[in-house]
Amino acid sequence: VLVDGAPTDLCATLTDFRVGRDGDPRQIASALATQLQDLADWVPFSVRLLPDSTAVVTGPPSTEVASILGAAAQPESREVASVWRFTPATIRSFFDTGGTGEELIDALAEMADTDVPQALAYTIRDCWRTYGALAVRKIPCAIVSEDVVLLTNIETDEALAVLKFQRLAPTVLISSATPIDTLAVLRRHGYSPVRHSDTGRLELDSATKVRANTTRTPHPSAPAAPRRRESRELARLLQTGDPGTVDDARVRSALSRHSRLLPRELDALTDAAARGAPVSIDYQNSKGAIVRHAISDALQDGNWLLALSTSTGTRESFAIMNIRAVSVGPH
Template sequence: MTTTLALAARLRALPDDELAALLRARPVRRAGISDFFDLAEALLDPESVQRALAPLDRLRLATLAVLGEADGAQTVEGITTRLGGHPATAGTTTEAVRATVDALAALALLHPADDGAAAYDAVTARLAAWPALGLPRPAALLDTAPPAVPEPLTPAELAASERLAAERAFEAVAGVSELLTELGREGARELQKGGLALPAAKRLADALAVDAAVVPVALSVAARAGLAAVADGLWLPTAAVAAWQHSTTADRWRDLAGAWLAGLPGDVRALLTARSRSPWGESLRAHLAWLYPAAVDETEQRVDQYVREAEWLGVTAGRFPGDAGALLLEAGPAAATVAMVVHFPAEVSQVYLQHDLSVISPGPLAPDVEARLRTMADLESRALASTFRFSAASIDRAVTAGETAASIHDFLAAVSLTGVPQPLDYLIADAVERHGRVRVRDAGPGAEGQAVVRSDDATLLGTIAVDQSLSSLRLLRADERTLVSRFPRDVVYWALSDARYPVVAEDASGALVTPQRRRIAERTAAAATRDTAAELVARLRSADPAEEDTGEQWLARQLDQAVRARQTVVVQVAMPDGRLVDYLLEPTGIGGGRLRGRDRAADIERTLPLSSVKGLRSVD
């Protein structure tokens, strides 16, 4: 077995970057840690060891169990042989064991030796105490075989699963698109404790026509793809949305699925890839409970997040990966997209324009056609055959964005299967003629209020002044053709636009401008945080007495630790003739400038002057 003394020496010898990485993986309280012995004791504290053991998978736990049973250090080949004889780890390769040993050594849970490792006493003792905590005993970690993997789907079941997966994938792309449109219209507030504010969640659920529980899934998928982010406490679209919205449906799904894949933690990705042709339902939960026996609930919650997103994205259907889902894990998003689009419904680029000012799409609209249509018509219902509707306000919105009567008419004539109905022609002409009857600009210096609303149509202005839906603007009449508000121009402009008044915005000189309602979440570099691990490493290095092993303080702490642990060590002593002699000694006491201990090789008591002791090392 290996003790604190060996770990302290190892920590002292580690390069700074490796030591800092260890401390980031296993944070310790900095208070009370003044040297490497204190750090070793903190890392081998039972509670600290338990926190490090709990999230480990069964192979790593089984490796520690095997080392705990062994007498001294074991080679990688020896560990592999021992593991191969147990049901839980049968078939484990040497390469897998070597990677496991390296990972456990990086966590200071085992002591590396020549092409192998040894167990720390504290880690072995903690594993032995697991049954008292309701956790598996070390032997059970080795002897419990994994649950059986269910049989793959039949060809008929697989075909049905693939069709369902493609339907969900198509709906997910449309859902993310609608989510981003709604976030651009009005951001969604993020609570300080995490999660969306309830009003925002309900609004987004209505916009996506889904249950409120689906909104966080859609938002997570969009965020992983870099399409949505939080800025000033609001979820908003990012600058990447414009290009994504105009991509093909296949490319948009590829981006979403690829981001989901890239976001998988390494262990989760390996687990799901290994089951790319098997169900992910209850059998996956059973496997997780076997694989992570000390962190069952935590692991299920972590994996469930990705499984829910996979189901919504169409990577799985009914928790069964289809061909596209399997290819996503095995070959990447490009190959998966080729398999997925085969099952997508055909997109259309033409619509039916109705006399009642509605628009009916006979199938999923091509993204570029839908994006242009939505600048001049409002979405009423989304499905494989969506419905839109024109109104004076929607046409006015398009004109504000730069469209003209001619450009609107030309676009509609090109995409319509039924021509442009006369009522729609009248609506376009009337809306364009009325456009700009109400004008909003910033109030000048010394003016009453922050925005001024003007119109030559006194009747229309009077209607605005008494409109209860605009009461929050606190509009006050300055004269027969002017209203003032204490709110900024853009706030007043959008309130009037939402109330469907033919409003335009002006700058101070009277030139027309187009206020941008769509806020973008800028991607910023993560704020620098203190690297407490690096700070602790620097403090330990500065307090270390010397680089050589003959540092008096270092030797004193080593000897004190060996005496307290009654640990046999190799003591290097300088003889009067200049020779260095090694004694295999069990120290029993220090005092009066002398070290006392029993020489295990000669089986006699020795007393050595401390001034002659030049080094000390563990026999582990």
């Protein structure tokens, strides 16, 4: 390769290598790549940023410019002048490589022969403002409970450190183990978790169910089933306003299955559920905060207590297990 009758640097590079079978193609390719890059750097190019969020590049761009445009814009044409279009999606792709909004604006201002258009700068800054507002992560296993105190005890239990917990929310713990291993560890340490499917449905073991013997006589010590009121008696009670008799023991037993209250507090809550007596409860909400409610006209329904809260002026539903304390009378 000669210029004005004299060998160029590229020619000198080629003559430094042995030819034929003794030549090393890898060494020749490496040397040529360096020389060709130097030649490309000598070729002038220009970048113009247009108001329609495009960049027009005349001539072969440098490696740095091509890298930035390739990360932040979409090529639309590659003719004598190549056209690159900036969109929110391509700009976010640049952020995915580790760049920031101001870094992209500064890089464009440095490479371009024109100023960065105001609309393009606004789009870049707006994309950067919302970038990362949402995060997507893979969770091996989630432990969910309305009992925030119970989750806190599990999280701080040194015997369960092998699960490497992370608190995702007041009512959600993340375990680093699989659901099967997490269940096994929790049960081995005295907890009684159940497994839910990905859609939140309870998953039961497929063990064979034993059918009860319908002819079996009840155990002599088993308590008799509570007597159901006839419809006529219920109608009479509604007309007369007579509250009738309430089985306090049955109400107390139903409440105790879902609560962790002291005996005297359980008695007060039983009186509230059986007769509507006003009481004050300290209730732990879904955020873990303890809120005091003065309630009356309470009714127990499964593991829930439905009552009129004078604190809010509306009827509220309280998970019995989240009632932390009960005191007699409104406060």
